[in-house]
Amino acid sequence: MKETLKPGIKYEHKFVVPTSKTVPSLYPESEEFTAMPEVFATGFLVGFLEWSCIKAINPHLDWPREQTVGTHIDVSHEAATPPGLEVTAAVELMEVDGRKLVFSVEAHDGVDLISKGRHERFVINKEKFDAKVREKGMHNE
Incomplete structure (x- = not known):
């Protein structure tokens, strides 16, 4: 983690909703x-909210050796968005507690506020994380 990984980092991410991101495709x-x-x-x-948070902080990590994984999500989904509309996520890093990162998140579809809430991510060492996941997978063999 770089010294620049501090509360106050803001990011805005835009995405046009395709049919492949609608409920029947889930x-x-x-x-x-x-x-x-x-x-x-x-x-x-x-x-999409996770993607936005990742894009906000990746410049402040030793990417790709360091990455983040989502550990908690608490968001509303307040309005329906049909395909073709552009959604915009506005995220802000609110807290850095060791390797735990807490974000404020919201999204708008150009007509309505569609989501707001909080998201937590945890900074990982990708190599160590992958090794633990492989080990866990061996328990199924």
Whole structure:
């Protein structure tokens, strides 16, 4: 982690919602999801907010050796967004507690505020993290 990784880092990220990021595409295996409206899925919204936080702080990490993983998400999903609209996430790093990072997040689709809340990420050493995941996977063999 670089010395520049401090509260106050802000980032704005934009993304045009394609049909592939709507509810029926979230789990195509799910009969229930495929029957639902074609609007930006909450699961993809969460991923978009994570992506925005990653982009905000990557310049302040020793990327790609250091990366971050999401550890907590507490966000609303307040309005439906059809495909074709551009969503904008505005994120701000509010707290750095060791390797724990706390962000304030919100997203707007040009018409409505669609999400607001809080997201936590944890700084990892990718090599060590991958080794632990491989070890965990061996328990299934």
